[in-house]
Amino acid sequence: MTNQPVHEIWNGQSGLDWARHQRDLDHYLAGSMDRLAALVRLAPGRRVLEIGSGAGSFSLALSQAVGPGGEVLGLDVSEPLLALARARAAHCDNLAFERLDIQTEDLDRHGFDICTAHVGMMFFSDPVLALSRIRSRLAPGAVIAFNGWSAQDNPWFSLPISVAERHLGALPPGATGETPPPGPLAFADVTHVTGLLRAAGYDRIEGWQEAIMIRHPEGLDALMQTLSYVGPISTLYRMKQPDAALKARIAAEIRDAYSAYIDAEGAVALPGCMTFYRAVAP
Secondary structure, three states: OOHHHHHHHOOOHHHHHHOOOHHHHHHHHHHHHHHHOOOOOOOOEEEEEEEOOOOOOOOOOOOHHHOOOEEEEEEOOOOHHHHHHHHHHHHHHHHOEEEOOOOOOOOOOEEEEEEEEOOOOOOOOOOOHHHHHHHHEEEEEEEEEEEEEEEOOHHHHHHHHHHHHHHOOOOOOOOOOOOOOOOOOOOOOOOHHHHHHHHOEEOOOOOOOOEEEEEEEEHHHHHHHHHOOOHHHHHHHHHHHOHHHHHHHHHHHHHHHHHHHHHOOOOOOEEEEEEEEEEEOO
16 A cells, blocks of 8 residues: 555655745744654653654754764655755754655664654654554663644644635545544544554553644734645646635635634734653553
8 A cells, every 4th residue: 555645745746835935933832842742752862753843843853852972864755845844954963865655665774762753743644654664663661752733723734624624615525434544633533543553563651632732923914825635725726727806805714713713912823732652662
């Protein structure tokens, strides 16, 4: 089973858009990155494998935490994001990136102390196989920790798509069945994902939902700049191809709805919810 559809998405417009909006996404996701980093026992000298490293934002924080005696290897399939990550990490001797899909390709390194993925683990067509292959590259006792989006309590996703769908019609439903399709919500069900980890051979498995804050200090203008390019509304726009006038009407309604989430400093501050997972390689 291949991940070719996911490869095409992240080497196409989605990868270009995420690279272009890397700075804004770093603001939105800073809180969840900090929370994930706290779960993986970062310390000088640790060897870290990062899955779905994207534009390298979490990778840079990991490399600083493990220091010059440690090592961070980021894996991704997106050439646009890898190019940006490598440029941002040009000064880091302990950080490298590789284009590799660990579900289908062999990684020639092993013995990592930590594996982590910041909203990057949920794009595998066969997650048990991918998690098993990751486990084979970890040292005994290594920690794996990653996160995903919850299906509820995320107005960053739900508010704009609900407005856009009123004008454009609903996004098509995902694949039916017991296994969620690869994508942002594939790891939303804690029972399902802890079962995947168990099937892949991990011990001491934990999974839970946790509230996060999605914040951008530059307020509504910054939010509206990124809105058409990331998240589910971008998929709907690519499918329906609304004209400029209709996009403007949708944007005005979304902006009005988001105005309820401006804090005293003028920043966007949205409540959110993520699922977090932690396990140990035997």
